[in-house]
Amino acid sequence: MQKSINNVRNLGLYISDRKMVRTVLNNLFEGVIITDNTGKFLFFNNVAKKIIGLGPKKVMPSEWTEIYGCYLSDKKTPYPPENLPLARALKGEEVFNEQIFIRNKKKSEGVFISASAVPIKNEEGEAIAGAVILRDVTDTLQMNERVKISEKRVKAQLQGIPTPVFIWKKSGDEFILIGFNDAAVKLTDDRVTCLRERKVITRELSYRLRSTGKNKELKVTYAFLPPDLVMVYAEDASERKNDKQALKKLSSAVEQTADSVIITDPNGIIEYVNQAFENTTGFSRKEVIGQTPQILKSGMHDKLFYKNMWNDITTGKTFRGSIVNKKKSGDLYWCEQTITPMKDNKGNITNFVSVIKDVTEIKEKREQDVRLQVAREIQENLLKSKLEVPGYDIAGATYPAVETTGDYYDVFKLPDGSIGMVVADVAGHGIGAALIMTQTRAYVRAFSRTESKPDVILKLLNQELFSDLDDHHFVTLIFARLDTSNNILDYASAGHVPAYVFNHEGKITSVLQSNGVPLGVMPDLKFEKSKKVQLSSSDMLVFFSDGILELFPQNDCDEDIERAIDIIARHKDKKSHQILKCLHNEIQILLDHKPQMDDMTSLICRVL
Incomplete structure (x- = not known):
């Protein structure tokens, strides 16, 4: 705090033009508000108006919460007016990086702001005004550096030094003692205070003129003339003091801005x-x-x-x-x-x-967002797998946890005339998982041009992925083959979560369990070919990724599986794409606005 005070003094000595300081404040990229000790607004820059949505109003501090729409971080509880940073500053407190949610008629959607407030004191240490600096942290939530040094902390450190410390200030040709610590008191047997005695004393005080009833700020000098005379000289310091205080308020705001x-x-x-x-x-x-x-x-x-x-x-x-x-x-x-x-x-x-x-971080984030958006658009084009098969209603959907996904589904024709259906999940999510997903999809498509057996395709795929992936990545994948001539299904699964066959009543008639380990873990793996599953009219084959079946990792996984199965069963009479939409909507309700922790993919094939 002492360093900040010295910096403000430096600015105050340099800037003698209040207009210059106001120009500085009006060009800042942060909101600045200054009030006197009654809460009357003295300064309210344009950035503050833009952040809050409203400008200065003739209201009491007790009305600030209601007028400006101030809430706690839960966005519901009104912020206690007496606890607002500026209100606390007027009481002498220093408040740094206090988070407030603002919602009013001009800011209907609401914004989060970070508010730092300080009291502005006169030379007697009394709070005569308060200043608050506002930053909109809705997007970045990146707090700027706070003022770490306070006057109280410096004093506490001074008192904690075991060595006697005396602080002197040069005044003319003399040095005047202005401070000392406890060790100095002990060293001098409590006589250190005698060193404060001077022959000339100057005080500034307020005096009410009886003739006009107006208050005057006076600078009074008392001079002791030995042996027994005291000479008193007084001058009107009202204008100078007002200018000094105004300059101090503005200079303090300039010095503390980020x-x-x-x-x-x-x-x-x-x-x-x-x-x-x-x-x-x-x-x-x-x-x-x-x-x-x-x-x-x-x-x-x-x-x-x-x-x-x-x-x-x-x-x-x-x-x-x-x-x-x-x-x-x-x-x-x-x-x-x-x-x-x-x-x-x-x-x-x-x-x-x-x-x-x-604005380096902001610019880099924008550039990264653009790159991620491009990557997402490319990946979405890859995931638009749609195959119209007479006699079947097929639909799939992927919902990434971030901009890009490590999940994918695919539907395509195989060389023997059957239909291939794939759902895969790369460990992790983000750019790395998305690149592995794209590579996996390319391999599957390539092998499926010449091979139709699911177990053989998985063996070939594992050989390639084992060579490409490191020890931290692997892929779970289920590959199902449907013979449309007789509705017979077979599959191979590499560590993937089960798929389910529902009948026309919404009951499960078959569970397609995994019969192998994830891809890319070990070389030369062989995958078992499943038993054949006979599908009937109105049967529905449903695939998931673990982002749906392990929705809440802290809970029992069986609860999430039963929940997903129940949603599918309740909407069994709808079309495949409608069922997927209902599944996603109900999951979002269950999440209750909590962040999605993993990519979520599902694929449905219904026999008409």
């Missing part, structure tokens, strides 16, 4: 950077003061880019754009940057204020 702030002179020489700049770039204030922003130059933009930027800002225009900058470590990072020229009363540019937001 966006980098750079202030240069008209020639581009850096005069100030905030703590976020140091955290993001790795450069310290000492290293960059007196330099130009060229120390961040990445080499990713040509000279014309920088020339156009400089021409814009030197002619009074505000620059906004995406730039690749370079950290002290040499790492490159993407950022959204705003550079605003600051002018004096005569219109002359006095400074440039640059606000920089690191």
Whole structure:
């Protein structure tokens, strides 16, 4: 906290123009709200309005929850007004990264925000205002770095040092004692307080004028003139104190924001950077003061880019754009940057204020999302296996746990004129499992062009996958062959979950258990050919992946199997694709908005 206070003082000494600080705050990528100690809004930037959906209202702090729609993280319980970060800050508390859910008429769907609030105190340590910084964390839920050092912690550390510590401040030609720890008190036999005595004392106080009834902020100086005289001098400090407090509020918000702030002179020489700049770039204030922003130059933009930027800002225009900058470590990072020229009363540019937001993670995530979307679209095209077979109603569906899936189903004709049906599940899910799935599908299709026997195809497939897969991956797969001339079914299964045959009453007449180990585990495996299963009119053959039959891993697996079988039986009279839709819908209800833990695939073949 002491470091942050010193940084704010640095900004306060540099920035004497309140308009400049307001410009900085209005160009931040975070919401900033400042109130006085009664809850009256003093500052409310545009980003805060955009995040919350509403601007400043003339309401009491006790009404903030109702007016702005503040809820706990469960999205249902109203947030206690007295516990809101800004309300707590007005009581003297510091609150960091408090999660709040906002839902109101402008934000009907609701957003999650992260709020950090601090009290702004006068020199007597009294909270005279509060500032809160808001970040929309609905998408990234990535919290920016919090302020880790507090004034209380520093004081506690100071008191815990066993060595006597005295803190002095130089005032003119004298040094004045302003602090000491317990060890110093013990060393001096409690006489350390005598070192505080001075001949000149200055105090700032509020005085109510009887003539006008107005309050005045006075700076009063008492001077002791030996041997027995005291001279008192008073000056009106109201305007200076108000300006100082306003500047302190705005400067504190600038210093604590997670966006980098750079202030240069008209020639581009850096005069100030905030703590976020140091955290993001790795450069310290000492290293960059007196330099130009060229120390961040990445080499990713040509000279014309920088020339156009400089021409814009030197002619009074505000620059906004995406730039690749370079950290002290040499790492490159993407950022959204705003550079605003600051002018004096005569219109002359006095400074440039640059606000920089690191968007590297956001940009990388967007690029990854695009790649995953492309991969998903390609895979969905592969999974659109549809074969119209007279006398049968066949449908399949796959629902990935993430963008891509390790499950697949397929239906195709075999060389002997029968129909081949496959359901497979690659261990794990995501890109790796999806690539193995695509490879497995290609092998199955290739072998099925010349071979019709399920056990032989699985043997050939295992030989190829054992050579390709590492020790951490394997594939479970069931391959069924249906002779459409007589409705006779046979199959081979490599460690896959059972398939079921339902009759017209919705009762199970056959269970197709696995008769082999998963593919890719051991070389030279042989798979048993199953006994033949006779299907009758209105019989229904149903395949699953384990994402459906092991829906809740913490529960007994039999419960999930019985649940899936019950859903199929209850909807037995519907068409195959309708049954699959009902199965998925009821599973989503059971999940109750919990994340899907595994890919889910099912395939139904009904004899008409």
